[in-house]
Amino acid sequence: MPRGRRGGRVSALEGGPEEEAPPAAAAVPSALWASQLQPEAAAGQILLRGIFEIGRSSCDVVLSERALRWRPIQPERPAGDSKYDVLCKEEFIELKDIFSVKLKRRYSVKQQGSGTLLGITLFICLKKEQNKLKDSTLDLINLSEDHCDVWFKQFKKILAGFSNRPKSLKIILNPQSHKKEATQVYYEKVEPLLRTAGIKTDVTITEYEGHALSLLKECELQEFDGVVCVGGDGSASEIAHALLLRAQKNAGKETDRILTPVRAELPLGLIPAGSTNVLAHSLHGIPHVVTATLHIIMGHIQPVDVCTFSTTGKFLRFGFSAMFGFGGRTLALAEKHRWMSPNQRRDFAIIKALAKLKPEDCEISFLPFISSQNLQERKVEGSPKSVSNDQWQTIQGQILNVSIMAIPCLCSVAPRGLAPNTRLNNGSMALIIARNTSRPEFIKHLKRYASVKNQFNFPFVETYTVEEVKVRPRTNSAPNLEEDAGRHAAASENNFPWNVDGDLVEVASEVHVKLHPRLINLYGGSMEEMNDSEVNCNCL
């Protein structure tokens, strides 16, 4: 007979055959804590069985290859009492959702040494609503040192089997992001979780713009399993660019012209601590610090498409999204008013750019995306134009805005994304062109981003799914962004402002954007689509 909570014994299976490492953690954690029963067979071979107190009930606890299951031990009961059956329902967690285990001890003031053992604490990643993850704990109470020691070692062995989880991370933190709260975000919310998970960290706090780029050119990265950015889109994009540039150099590729880039060697984690956090929001479906941290800890990986930006054959940078025209001008205006708070300068810049709304005379050429399935179908049909995808198309005219996006670009002003039909790694980009129209019509189009549907249902808006785009302004002079105040010169003479991942990039002539599928691994899980009722926004 089991001896109850003080002396709960480990069953005959204790010290049984060597267990296999658990299957690698799947991309999506499915912590369904006690929400449904899992058939015993699906949980795999039993490794340990014993008695622990869980939530004030003495429980029969079974550890198998994939799950930990427990059921309150039933006292003698009158036959047919259904209340007991409900109370004694089996509960479980999947082992892939555990990210740490510790011995639980009580320390008293007078006590010397390691304190009184109370049992074992498991640290668990729970899936909540709307892509949110949350950390939680499960206490397995048993005062026997021997009993806990056997279980503790077994949990440690299981955790060591998750080889995809990072053990050491390079953290790059921008203390200036948003309202300068990145340091606080990291030390209050991220670092405690990484410490609990036993992940070693090496933190660099950036001291100037471009610091992350120069750091990642030189620093040793061998000892790290991944890099983590704590900041906003500017920092995240700079670090992704730096990691990709480093990979090209390591592969002996020239970096002046990048045609077929190699993949980044290390995964990148994004902790949202900036003003807009479009990248982290698109990756996680929610700009939530704990969710982002738990994806890193659990080693969830998403391969993500990246673009190269070049001009006149010369490589400029890697990036995920870009805007030209209204989007570029708005950022250029916002950058000139850095002294304002992030929200103030964003609103100010939007209003000012709308007041001075002016189309750009452009030529836009693009290579439409043809899915591998469509290419295959064309091959079968034996179409003469068929098998290669080299059908460039060209549009000319007065254009208010061009958006080129390899990722959905979720943000507070567009909860479904500025490019809602794009995915992180579908091998294509959204090209969204707003031709010249009246200011009220353009504002109506912008406002639609905040709602659920029909953002692009305007006669002046065209959308394409593409692999490559070339944007060539046909006017000679770039816009003067500060005509009224002589204090600032135009963005830079004869340069056109582009917004690349929230960074101002000034280019005098044609910009060539090319998509490279799955070029970087980001720490993140696969996303659930949001219901319409879950989307809300009150901007503009």
Ligand SMILES: Nc1ncnc2c1ncn2[C@@H]1O[C@H](COP(=O)(O)OP(=O)(O)OP(=O)(O)O)[C@@H](O)[C@H]1O
């Ligand atoms: N110590 C620093 N001082 C000034 N600028 C810095 C420093 N460290 C990094 N930067 C630069 O700050 C720029 C913007 O930072 P970041 O994107 O993190 O914050 P943000 O602008 O508030 O957020 P978002 O880009 O999401 O709007 C980055 O391009 C980065 O190079």
